Amino acid sequence: MVETIIRQKCNKCKLLKPLSEYYKQKTTKNKLNFYCKDCERKRFKLWYEKNKEKVIEKQKIYYLKNEKKIYKKKRLWYEKNKEKMKEYQKEYREKHKEYFKKYNKIYRNKIKKL
Ligand SMILES: [Zn+2]
Numbered sequence: 658m659v660e661t662i663i664r665q666k667c668n669k670c671k672l673l674k675p676l677s678e679y680y681k682q683k684t685t686k687n688k689l690n691f692y693c694k695d696c697e698r699k700r701f702k703l704w705y706e707k708n709k710e711k712v713i714e715k716q717k718i719y720y721l722k723n724e725k726k727i728y729k730k731k732r733l734w735y736e737k738n739k740e741k742m743k744e745y746q747k748e749y750r751e752k753h754k755e756y757f758k759k760y761n762k763i764y765r766n767k768i769k770k771l
Pocket of ligand 1: 694697
């Protein structure tokens with residue numbers, strides 16, 4: 658397929674911009690948005706400003722509704738990775754033993770000076 662149109666006119670700012678400056682849109686003929694990325698961003702920002710409260714409210718509701726699920730997921734992940742995490746922490750401490758010693762010394766000295 659030969660691409661003859663490399664630029665598209667934005668329906669909002671009326672500027673000719675390269676196709677990479679447009680978001681993909683499945684519903685349009687050429688699969689690209691009518692508005693360039695800049696205009697879309699501005700549009701979204703405006704929309705967000707207008708709907709901020711609603712969006713936040715929705716997120717809150719979503720979280721409340723799924724609180725248990727989210728918690729469960731976290732819990733499951735933790736259970737699954739508990740041993741690994743322990744192992745990792747141990748390894749980490751071993752690896753940085755000298756550093757921790759030094760750091761502790763410095764820290765203690767600092768406290769003494771206070
Ligand atoms: Zn534009």
